[in-house]
Amino acid sequence: MQTNQIFLLFCGVLLALGLAAFFMARAKATRTRASGTAMYAQPDQYAWFSVLITAGPAVLVSAVGAFAMLLLGAEIPTLYLLASSLAIAAIGLLLGLKQVRPDFHARQAIERVIQGILAAAAMVSIITTLGILLSIVFEAVRFFQMQSFWEFITGTIWNPGASFLAAAGRGDEAGSAAQFGSVPLFVGTFIITLIAMMVAIPVGLFSAIYMAEFAPDRIRTLAKPVLEVLAGIPTVVYGFFAAITVAPIVVDIAGVLGLDASYSNALAPGLVMGIMIIPFISSLSDDVITAVPDSMRQGSLALGMTKAETIKSVVLPASLPGIISASLLAVSRALGETMIVVMAAGMRPNLTANPLEDMTTVTVRIVAALTGDQEFESAETLSAFALGLVLFVVTLALNMVSVIMIRRFREKYRSNNL
Amino acid sequence: MSQSFDEITAQLKRRHRKSARLKWMSMGALILAATFLVVFIGDMLVKGLPAFQQAQIQVEVSYTEQSMQIPPAAVSDEARSLVSRGYLRLIPGRMRDNPELMGTTRMEWVLADSEVDQYLKGHYTRLSESHKRAVDRLKEAGRAELKFNTRFFTSGDSKMPELAGIASAAVGTVLTLIVTMAVCFPIGVMTAVYLEEFAPDNRLTQIIEININNLAAVPSILFGLLGLAIYINFFGVPRSTPLVGGLTLALMTLPVIIIATRTALRSVPDTIRQAAFGVGCxxxxxxxxxxxxxxxxxxxTGSIIGLAQAMGETAPLIIIGMVAFIPDVSTSFSNAATVMPAQIFTWAGEPERAFTEKTAGGILVLLAVLISLNACAVWMRKKFERRW
Structure with a gap:
C-alpha cells in the first residue's frame, strides 16, 4: 500500500471513530438524563468532549511521529505509527464514554482544551520570531567562523568574488581572496534611506498637518484613501518605476546640470522609496496630531496666537514623540526595503557619498548572495545571513524605541485610539 | 517699550500671512503626494496598455510535409522574418492534431514577431529598413494590425515577448495565497481570540503582544531567510513551490490578521459579553x-487587506526561489511555480523593449486585482460597520 492510501485509510477510520464517539456519548448521556439523573452538562457537550479525547491525542501522536521522522530521521514505519495512533484513538473513545457521568463537568473540560488550543496558536508568533532569530544567528555564526567579525564590521572592501573556490576546496588557486567588509553596504543603505527620508518626512508631515488642522472633512475623507493607495502598491512595481522612469530622468537632469550620473544611481531608488513611505508618516502623524487634546489648541488660540503659531509651538511639540516614532518606523521600513533597491540601485559595492553614483545596499547583497548559483555552504551565501542579522537587530532596535516613544505619548494624553 | 497701533496692525498682518503660508505649504505637500500617484499611474498606463494589444499579420501558411519537418518553410521567404518564431514552432503540433490541414495552403492571421509589434506601435525597433517597408505594405493592404492580446492572459512565461503571458504566474499566485490563507487565517484568528478573550494578564501575554508588534515590522526579506533556512534546508520542503511560498507568506501575513482581528473583537461592546455570561454561557x-x-x-476586512499585502510581496519569494521560469500552467502545490510580482520582476530584467511593455502590462493587471481587493474590503467595512 502506498503512503497516501494508508493516510486516507487512517483519516477515514479516525473520522468513523470520532462520529462513533459523538453519537454513542450523546446517546448515553441522553439515556442517563432520561432516567431522571441530573447532569452537570448537556448531552452535546459530553459528545463533543468524547470527540476531542478520541481524536486529539491520536492526531497529536501521529503529528509528533511524523515530525520525528522528518526531522530526526527516526525510522518509524508509517503503518505502525498510524496504527498505534488509531489504537490510542480507540482507548480515547472508551475513556470518553466512561466519562459520561452525571458528576463530570464536560463543558469545563471542553473549555480547558479549547483554551489550550488557542494558547498554542498564540505561541506560533513567538516560534516565528525565534525561528527567524535562530535561523539567522545560526548561519551567521557559521559565517563568522570563516570570516573575522571585526573585518566584517570595519572592512571597506566587499568582494565575495572568489569565495566559491574556497568552498570547493580550491581556495589557494584564486587570484584574490574574498573580502567581506560591509562598510560600503551600510553606507549605501544609509544614503538611500537618507534620501528617502528627505522626501518622505517633509511631504508626509505637512500632509498630516494639512489633513488634521486645515482640511475640510470632504478633502480629508478623500485624501486618506488616496494616500493609502500609495501604501498598497507592491514594492516591485515601485522598483520598476524607479528603474525605468525615474532613473533616466535623474540622469537627464544631472546631464543638464553638467553632472555625470549612473543609470543605477542611488537617487532614483531613494526618491521612489520616499514616495512609498509618505503614507506611513502621514497617517501615523495624522493620528498623533488629532490625538492632541483640543483644550491645548483652545488655550493657545485664546492667548491670541494665530493658527500657524499654535501648530508650531503647541501642537507639534506635543505630538513630537509620536512623529519621531512614526519617522523611526519609516526608517526601519526603508532599511529593510528590498525590491526597489534590487531593481533600481547598483550591484557594485561602492564607498561614496555621491548619490549620483551607483551604490548597493544590505538587502541587495542578501538577494544577490542567495540567488546566485553558489553552494549553500559557501561564505558568500552565508554572508547573506550575517547581513540579515545586522538588519534584524537594527530594525528591531528602531521598532522598540518607536514603541516606547508612542507609549509615552499615549500615557501623557490618555489617548486610547493610537 | 510701547508699540504704536500701526506697528501692531502690521505685525498682525505678518503673523496672519505666515499662517496662510503654512496652510498653502501643507496643502502643497498633500497635492504633491497626490501628484506622485497620478504621475505613477499615468506612467504605468502609458507603458502598459500597449501590452494588451499584439500585432498579427495575415500570411499564406502552407501545410506540407516539408513544413512538418522544417516549420519556417510554411511561410514565404518574405514573411518569414516577420512572423513570430515561436508561432512557427507550433505548426507541426497543430498539423498532428488536425490531419485535414495537410496539403492545404491558407490565408491566416498569425502572430507577428515582437519587433514588428513594436514597429506597429510606433516604438523603436531593430527591424531593418526593408522589413519596415514590408510591414508598411502589409499594413496598407490591411494585412497587419494590432489585435487584442488574449495570449497575454492564457499562456505562461516565454523567452519570446510575443508569446509571454501571465497565466502561469496568476495560477501560481492563487495557489500560493490558498496555502497562505489556509495557514494564517485560522492561526491568526485563534491567536487574536486568545489574546482578547482568554489570556490572563501576565508576563507571557505581554511578551506575545510585544512580539506580534515587532513581527509586523520585521523587513519582509528576513522572512525569506527564515523560509530558506527552516522550511527548505531544515524541513526539506521543495524549493520554488507554492507550498513553501505560501508558508513563508503566511508567517508574514500573520501579524496583520492578528492585529485586524483584535481590533474587530475589541469593537464588540462588553455589554454583549456580559449579557451572554449572565444567561450562563x-x-x-x-x-x-x-x-x-x-x-x-x-x-x-482585515484578512482581505492582509491577502492583498501578501499578493504584492516579492522579496521573500525571490529568496526561496519563486522567480523560476515557468512556461506551463501548473496546478500542483508541490511543482515549481512563480507568482505575479515575481513574474514582473523577471520581465523587468529582460533586455528587450517588448518585455518592458509586458512588465507594465503585468503591473496593470496586478494593480487592478489589488485595487479591487482593497475596494472590496472598504465596501465590506462600509456595509457591515455597526455603531453600538
Whole structure:
C-alpha cells in the first residue's frame, strides 16, 4: 500500500471513530438524563468532549511521529505509527464514554482544551520570531567562523568574488581572496534611506498637518484613501518605476546640470522609496496630531496666537514623540526595503557619498548572495545571513524605541485610539 | 517699550500671512503626494496598455510535409522574418492534431514577431529598413494590425515577448495565497481570540503582544531567510513551490490578521459579553455564539487587506526561489511555480523593449486585482460597520 492510501485509510477510520464517539456519548448521556439523573452538562457537550479525547491525542501522536521522522530521521514505519495512533484513538473513545457521568463537568473540560488550543496558536508568533532569530544567528555564526567579525564590521572592501573556490576546496588557486567588509553596504543603505527620508518626512508631515488642522472633512475623507493607495502598491512595481522612469530622468537632469550620473544611481531608488513611505508618516502623524487634546489648541488660540503659531509651538511639540516614532518606523521600513533597491540601485559595492553614483545596499547583497548559483555552504551565501542579522537587530532596535516613544505619548494624553 | 497701533496692525498682518503660508505649504505637500500617484499611474498606463494589444499579420501558411519537418518553410521567404518564431514552432503540433490541414495552403492571421509589434506601435525597433517597408505594405493592404492580446492572459512565461503571458504566474499566485490563507487565517484568528478573550494578564501575554508588534515590522526579506533556512534546508520542503511560498507568506501575513482581528473583537461592546455570561454561557460559548459572529465582517476586512499585502510581496519569494521560469500552467502545490510580482520582476530584467511593455502590462493587471481587493474590503467595512 502506498503512503497516501494508508493516510486516507487512517483519516477515514479516525473520522468513523470520532462520529462513533459523538453519537454513542450523546446517546448515553441522553439515556442517563432520561432516567431522571441530573447532569452537570448537556448531552452535546459530553459528545463533543468524547470527540476531542478520541481524536486529539491520536492526531497529536501521529503529528509528533511524523515530525520525528522528518526531522530526526527516526525510522518509524508509517503503518505502525498510524496504527498505534488509531489504537490510542480507540482507548480515547472508551475513556470518553466512561466519562459520561452525571458528576463530570464536560463543558469545563471542553473549555480547558479549547483554551489550550488557542494558547498554542498564540505561541506560533513567538516560534516565528525565534525561528527567524535562530535561523539567522545560526548561519551567521557559521559565517563568522570563516570570516573575522571585526573585518566584517570595519572592512571597506566587499568582494565575495572568489569565495566559491574556497568552498570547493580550491581556495589557494584564486587570484584574490574574498573580502567581506560591509562598510560600503551600510553606507549605501544609509544614503538611500537618507534620501528617502528627505522626501518622505517633509511631504508626509505637512500632509498630516494639512489633513488634521486645515482640511475640510470632504478633502480629508478623500485624501486618506488616496494616500493609502500609495501604501498598497507592491514594492516591485515601485522598483520598476524607479528603474525605468525615474532613473533616466535623474540622469537627464544631472546631464543638464553638467553632472555625470549612473543609470543605477542611488537617487532614483531613494526618491521612489520616499514616495512609498509618505503614507506611513502621514497617517501615523495624522493620528498623533488629532490625538492632541483640543483644550491645548483652545488655550493657545485664546492667548491670541494665530493658527500657524499654535501648530508650531503647541501642537507639534506635543505630538513630537509620536512623529519621531512614526519617522523611526519609516526608517526601519526603508532599511529593510528590498525590491526597489534590487531593481533600481547598483550591484557594485561602492564607498561614496555621491548619490549620483551607483551604490548597493544590505538587502541587495542578501538577494544577490542567495540567488546566485553558489553552494549553500559557501561564505558568500552565508554572508547573506550575517547581513540579515545586522538588519534584524537594527530594525528591531528602531521598532522598540518607536514603541516606547508612542507609549509615552499615549500615557501623557490618555489617548486610547493610537 | 510701547508699540504704536500701526506697528501692531502690521505685525498682525505678518503673523496672519505666515499662517496662510503654512496652510498653502501643507496643502502643497498633500497635492504633491497626490501628484506622485497620478504621475505613477499615468506612467504605468502609458507603458502598459500597449501590452494588451499584439500585432498579427495575415500570411499564406502552407501545410506540407516539408513544413512538418522544417516549420519556417510554411511561410514565404518574405514573411518569414516577420512572423513570430515561436508561432512557427507550433505548426507541426497543430498539423498532428488536425490531419485535414495537410496539403492545404491558407490565408491566416498569425502572430507577428515582437519587433514588428513594436514597429506597429510606433516604438523603436531593430527591424531593418526593408522589413519596415514590408510591414508598411502589409499594413496598407490591411494585412497587419494590432489585435487584442488574449495570449497575454492564457499562456505562461516565454523567452519570446510575443508569446509571454501571465497565466502561469496568476495560477501560481492563487495557489500560493490558498496555502497562505489556509495557514494564517485560522492561526491568526485563534491567536487574536486568545489574546482578547482568554489570556490572563501576565508576563507571557505581554511578551506575545510585544512580539506580534515587532513581527509586523520585521523587513519582509528576513522572512525569506527564515523560509530558506527552516522550511527548505531544515524541513526539506521543495524549493520554488507554492507550498513553501505560501508558508513563508503566511508567517508574514500573520501579524496583520492578528492585529485586524483584535481590533474587530475589541469593537464588540462588553455589554454583549456580559449579557451572554449572565444567561450562563461559558467563555467559549460567548466567543463562538456572540463575539465571533459580530466581529466577522471586521475580521474578513482585515484578512482581505492582509491577502492583498501578501499578493504584492516579492522579496521573500525571490529568496526561496519563486522567480523560476515557468512556461506551463501548473496546478500542483508541490511543482515549481512563480507568482505575479515575481513574474514582473523577471520581465523587468529582460533586455528587450517588448518585455518592458509586458512588465507594465503585468503591473496593470496586478494593480487592478489589488485595487479591487482593497475596494472590496472598504465596501465590506462600509456595509457591515455597526455603531453600538
Amino acid at each position: 461559558s467563555r467559549w460559548q460567548v466567543v463562538r455564539d456572540h463575539v465571533l459572529p459580530l466581529s466577522l465582517p471586521g475580521i474578513m
